Amino acid sequence: MSQLSEVDVGKRVKALNESIFPQCAQMPYFLGNLDFPNDFYQVAPEGRSTYEFRCEKTKEPLLVGIVGQVAAGFQGTKLGAIGNFNAQIGKVNKIKITDKTNVKDVLRLIVPIGADLKSTAIFNNQIPPLNQVFAFNIAEDNKPNRVEPVVVHDWLDSSAAHDAENRKLDMITITLPRKFAAPQSADSQKVLQSIAKRSTQRMNVTSTVTSTDSADVEEQPQPSSAMNAAPEPVLGGYYNPMLLPDYSRYETLFDLTKNQLVQHDVHDTEKQLIPAWKLAEGLHAGTVVLVLGSLHVFNIDMGVGKGFRRIYQINAEKVRVLMESTIPYQPPSFYGDEDKSTVKTSPSASLESKTVKDFDNFESFTMKKRSQVRKTSTAHNEDIAPGPSKHSTRVTHERGKEKADDRDVQMNL
Numbered sequence: 001m002s003q004l005s006e007v008d009v010g011k012r013v014k015a016l017n018e019s020i021f022p023q024c025a026q027m028p029y030f031l032g033n034l035d036f037p038n039d040f041y042q043v044a045p046e047g048r049s050t051y052e053f054r055c056e057k058t059k060e061p062l063l064v065g066i067v068g069q070v071a072a073g074f075q076g077t078k079l080g081a082i083g084n085f086n087a088q089i090g091k092v093n094k095i096k097i098t099d100k101t102n103v104k105d106v107l108r109l110i111v112p113i114g115a116d117l118k119s120t121a122i123f124n125n126q127i128p129p130l131n132q133v134f135a136f137n138i139a140e141d142n143k144p145n146r147v148e149p150v151v152v153h154d155w156l157d158s159s160a161a162h163d164a165e166n167r168k169l170d171m172i173t174i175t176l177p178r179k180f181a182a183p184q185s186a187d188s189q190k191v192l193q194s195i196a197k198r199s200t201q202r203m204n205v206t207s208t209v210t211s212t213d214s215a216d217v218e219e220q221p222q223p224s225s226a227m228n229a230a231p232e233p234v235l236g237g238y239y240n241p242m243l244l245p246d247y248s249r250y251e252t253l254f255d256l257t258k259n260q261l262v263q264h265d266v267h268d269t270e271k272q273l274i275p276a277w278k279l280a281e282g283l284h285a286g287t288v289v290l291v292l293g294s295l296h297v298f299n300i301d302m303g304v305g306k307g308f309r310r311i312y313q314i315n316a317e318k319v320r321v322l323m324e325s326t327i328p329y330q331p332p333s334f335y336g337d338e339d340k341s342t343v344k345t346s347p348s349a350s351l352e353s354k355t356v357k358d359f360d361n362f363e364s365f366t367m368k369k370r371s372q373v374r375k376t377s378t379a380h381n382e383d384i385a386p387g388p389s390k391h392s393t394r395v396t397h398e399r400g401k402e403k404a405d406d407r408d409v410q411m412n413l
Contacts, residue, residue, distance in 0.1 A: 012323065013114035016288065020322050021119040023362070024067040024290060029355045031064040032125035036132040042297070049308075051297035053133075063292055063317065063355050068109025068123055068172060070325070072285040075159060075171065076108040079280040081244040083179045087253060096255040099182060105279060107174040107316075110159060112288050112323075126172060130155055130295075134312065137297065149299070149310035156312075174291050176266075176316050179276075182258035183238050233275040237263040243277035266319040271360075274321070286325030292318040292359045318359060 024030055034040055040062045042051045053062040071077050078084045083103040087094070097103060111123045134154070141148045156169035231239065238260035241247055247254070263276045266283070274282035283289065291314075298311040 009114075009326075012326070016112060016114055016323065017116045017119045020288065021067065021115070021122045024065060025122045025125075027065050027358065027362075029063060029065050029358070030126075031066050031129055032122055034064065034129050036129050036136065040129075040295075042133065042136070049299040049301070051299070053295045061294065063294055065355075065359065066109065066126055066172060066174065066291045066293055066314070067322070068126075068289065069112035070283050070285055070287045070289060071108035071110045071159070071171060075110070076106065076157060076173065077283075077285065078106040079283060080250075081241070081246045082250050082253060084175075085253075087250065094253060097180075097253050098255050099180075099257055099259045101180075103179045105176040105179055107176070107283065107289070107291070107319075108157065109172040109174060109289070109291075110170065113286065113326075124170070127156060127169060130172070130312070131169070133295070133297070137310070147307050149308050151302075151309040153309075153311040153313075155295075155314050172314070174293060174314050174316050174319075176319070177264055178262065180241065180256060180259040181238070181262050183260065230275070233263050233273040235263055235265060235273060239263065239276060243275075245277065245280065264319075265317065268321045269324060271320075281329050282321065283319070284325055284327070284329045286327035287321055288323035290320045290322050290359070290362060291316050292356065318356070320359070320362060322362075 025032060027033070036042075037056070039056050040053050041056055042053055044051050054060060055062050073079075082097065083105045085097055085101065085103045111120050115123065140146065154169070155173050157171045157173060158167045159170050160167050230243075239262075241254060241256065241259075241261045243261065261276050263273065266274045266279060268274050268282060293314045293316045296311075296313045296315060298313065300309040300311070302308050
């Protein structure tokens with residue numbers, strides 16, 4: 001988004017505080033409206049060490065709505081070509097990204113710029129339910145004859161991580177699905193391997209071609225003009241990783257054979273898919289998003305006598321941009337127009353629950369559609385009116401002073 005005028009900034013802030021956040025707070029599946037274990041509970045499927053969460057009323061797997069502003073890279077957001085992969089820059093023997101490497105993009109969500117006390121409370125009310133789960137598991141771990149986890153990876157973090165006095169858990173971590181995966185059918189794998197091979201040759205060959213390379217190139221059809229244009233993203237589609245703008249920076253780390261870049265369910269304010277190779281731009285710092293996600297707790301055995309590693313994780317099923325960022329986007333590297341991709345549809349099951357339909361119908365804010373957004377919010381005048389929100393009772397409306405409740409005392413983080 002280009003730089004806004006003072007008038008547009010005012011309209012943006014007004015839409016944030018009088019429309020977007022109040023509407024999110026009215027969603028029945030909004031995380032800030034839920035309490036653990038009254039509204040949802042934790043279960044461990046037989047034979048598995050992973051905890052899953054279910055809705056108390058329906059007993060169905062829990063999907064929650066989470067809203068916030070995407071934080072900057074230095075605060076933990078990871079949207080580049082290598083996602084959350086530890087590149088080990090500077091080491092001679094670097095670990096490679098192979099088909100077995102579980103690379104994922106990560107969003108850190110914070111209170112949006114321009115949020116008033118009410119919107120700040122709405123965001124902060126998403127944190128206690130996560131702390132309630134954390135406190136419950138700590139209490140279970142402290143029971144006699146229980147082995148405590150040796151490492152805990154939290155789904156919350158602090159924006160003041162290096163300030164011990166002011167440190168509090170005020171950022172929510174969202175994990176997107178696997179960034180790279182292999183198409184399921186043998187035919188699609190053959191096509192992808194063929195294109196990947198040709199793409200590699202095009203990158204390595206300049207004005208001359210060796211006799212060996214020439215023979216290989218002749219086996220493949222020459223790329224058409226359509227192959228040189230950016231493709232239209234298809235939900236569940238597979239694309240060549242070289243489309244990623246900063247791929248060349250980390251090219252030596254990639255050792256993929258079958259895996260391709262996957263197009264996930266991430267939409268902009270116009271409800272159009274954000275291409276998988278443009279997530280770093282479409283979700284860059286300052287973007288306000290609504291996430292439909294599931295909660296998970298992974299308990300990984302570290303070996304006999306070594307305890308286990310516990311990971312708290314929120315997995316995104318869908319991401320919607322509610323407001324574009326006003327912070328200028330800085331691309332990680334030069335992005336060419338070449339397309340070395342193909343598209344196949346992922347076999348992942350579609351989500352058709354009422355929660356998902358409500359999520360898909362949620363209106364975003366754009367400068368083009370502000371009148372439409374304002375119209376949709378008139379049905380929620382009771383939440384738009386000044387004063388405390390009925391959905392924000394867990395956090396006081398005086399900035400910097402949170403209500404001390406037993407779940408936060410138990411956490412003592």
